[in-house]
Amino acid sequence: MVDLLSVTDLTVGFATENGTARVLDHVSFAMRPGEIMGLVGESGCGKTTLARAILGVLPNNAAIASGSISFAQTDLLGRDTAAIRGRDITFIPQDPFGSFSPLFSVGDQIGELMRWKSPDRAPGDTGYTRTRRRADAARIQAALAAVQLPDIERLLRKYPHELSGGQRQRVMVAMALLPEPKLVIADEPTTALDVTIQAQILKLLRQLATERGASVLFTTHDLGTAWEICDRVTVMYAGQEAETAPVADFFARPRHPYTAALLDSLPTQGAALLGIPGDVPSPFAPPPGCRFHPRCPRATDLCRASHNETAEPAPGHFVRCHHPNEWPIQDGGPAS
């Protein structure tokens, strides 16, 4: 199958007062149409930067040093992606509280999005005809009903501060799907919400995206969340992808020692990542060789000295490690 999105060798640096922080370092991964992919990692591992790079909204002090991002056979880097953003690639933010302007009603803000990003809008069209407006109004009604929001007429007249966090994030999900995108990028979309509401919204997102044939790239620091809704998972460590695998394979047969340690540190499903000894390396001075070797129980001189490339030991299972677990388990076995 042809990839919907492929990121190849992407390197992004942030210019700061203390020098350049290499937040992404030769990251590669791909997504197929219709799949839900989880981007998992501790905070600071670069997953949010990766999401922003795909959207084309990196902060001003960030620079792409190498690599390419191609979406639906077109290269996204080095061109203005404003027409693609919000239309073919949409976004669900982490913070549903701040992501609405407090000064405009919910209806106004959904309307604004549809004025520019409705599937009916021809490129370059700056007007908003009555026909289009009417069609969009019906779409909005349907979308808000689909995310199970009651009393839509009243909701549209309300201001964001009058909505609960869960309601706001439902509106965000609706807004992400309204333009009928091919890809939705959701950056930790439920971190700011109650645990009970998190699950509801995630299931809704999965269900609606699947129905509409949209892919979802979903960042989270929570493995349990990834387990629940993703088809495939990429785990990131210190600005590099460590392992990519289908979700069942990922949880049952982890190959990277970091993944194994992560799974080990899960007391029950749904808990946050905890308990790997050592610290995440500084993006200013990453360790030579494998990024994980200072914390790795299996590190050898090879890991300390030489850079590791991503390999594909089993079909669809990618790992960036000099000494990955072999499945079925051979000598010594996995860390667990």
Add this chain to the structure above:
Amino acid sequence: MRLLALALRRFLWMPPTLLGLTLIVFSVSHVIPSDPARVLAGENASIEQVETLRRKFGLDQPLPVQFVRYVSDVVGGNMGISLYTQRPVATDLIERLPATFELALFAIALAIMLGLPLGVVSALMRNSWLDQIVRLVTIGGLAMAAFWLAILLQLLFSMQWNLTPVQGRIDGWGPDPITGFYTVDALIRGDLDTFLTALRYLFLPMMTLAIPAMATIVRFTRAGVLNVMNSPFVFYQAAMGLPRRVVIWKYILRAALIGTLTQIGLVFGNLLAGAVVVETVFSWPGLGTYAYNSILQSDYNAIMGFTLFTGSVFIGMNLLVDIAQAVLDPRGR
């Protein structure tokens, strides 16, 4: 509701605040030794004349009695007789009000018309040469003594280039009053010459008041826009590819303006204060020169009248700002 409740609270606090203000000014002008009757009678007056005046104005009563009497008079709309002009203070103030308001309104209008766009553009083009110039001018505008700026403008525009009159408000008499604003009255009466003359007189004092006011507005607008540009909703809108001009001129500007609005209220209050100095330099026949002359003459009824009046305008402006904010910001409704 929060902001409206605040506005109501502020409104209810207005009378006690003004009462407190009266007490302060009353103390300053009565308790501190200076004898208003003596001042009033003039240097050559006999002791009997002074005493007659003292009785006539009730200055022989104990101070608390005088204070209570003054306050009850003010509540009834009577601010006393100006010891200097020998006319009711309220009449004096009302007569001089249009001159000051015309000046202050023109100045604030100019300051807003220039300050808002400059602040926005400066923030959008952050660290460009334009931004650097705007910031430098702003810093200078805030550090300049108003009276010095006035003299500098007189020196250049009036004395050097002969473009504007040095001081005054009009040649001869102004147009027959309708609003009391010479420019507006002249326009209403279709007298273009008088309008232009009035405008030329207005120009320098208006600039003197407008430049620091503009600096404040630029500063707060710039900071407000920069602040809003960093908010998550702006990032969301950018991530969803909304046109940049829509994001800036609709969403960012509206949010930034609410902060600037508070400042505009304060700036207008400060314009009235600045008027005392600026009107004096330009011999502008408004409340400022009136206040200055009353202070020099120890005309305490007039001083208290002016202070109370300015205080009311000041508090009133804050009230208006609260209400406007409640209207503009749905969170306050």
Add this chain to the structure above:
Amino acid sequence: MKTLLRLFRDRALLAGFVLISLLVLAAIFATPLSNFPDHVSGFDPAHRLKPPGATFWLGTDRMGADLYSRLLFGARLTILISISATGVAVLIGVPMGLIAGYFDRWYSDLLMRISDVFLAVPQIVLAIAIAQTLGPAIQNVILALSATYWPFWARIVYAETRSLRNEVFIEAAIAMGASPLRVMVLHVLPSIASSIIVRTTIGMGATILAAASLGFLGLGAPPPTPEWGRMIAESREFLPQAWWYATAPGIAILLVVMGFNLLGDGLRDALDPRIRRGG
């Protein structure tokens, strides 16, 4: 030293620091720096209203005195007035704000209402009234300014103290049995010191402007004190011929006030943890 260097990477802060250092140096070394130290109160009819030149760098005034020398001695006055006026205002305002903010009794509200009364009228109006009643003298200018400017400190200290009151470290100190005075001085005050410093720096500029206005209106120090505002007032009858007469003291005021404003802005950026956290 390293911190200082890091601070000065902020150009505004550096510029403010340089300007204020120049003011202080001018005040300290006024005598050796001036060309005609005796001109402060001298009278030299032969050199009245001379334009700037090799002998009189900034020209002379109506008494024939060297403006450059008078400006230098005026710097002393400027520093004296601004430091004493803001100093007294801080001494009144900070304790009032602390008490009103720390305790939640009937007088808390009363204290803040009193400061509201002072804020209900533009500062300069009240200062003019007070200064006029007291008569023209330096100490009266200082009194008038501190009596009108203290509410600014009361307000900010009140607000910051209120927001600190529920912080864990304050509650812990109270739970350990520290007296209110001890908590206020040892725990609250250090945490809000940076706001007070920033406010005071900017307040110095404001008081200098206000003092100059009083001087200009004839309510400041009596002549022949080399007060900058008064010098500008004196110059008016000799305009436009003696343009330098008004220009020199005006620029001096501008630079000094600008210096304090820049320093205050820079310090706020450097000290305010909220901004640092956001950036």
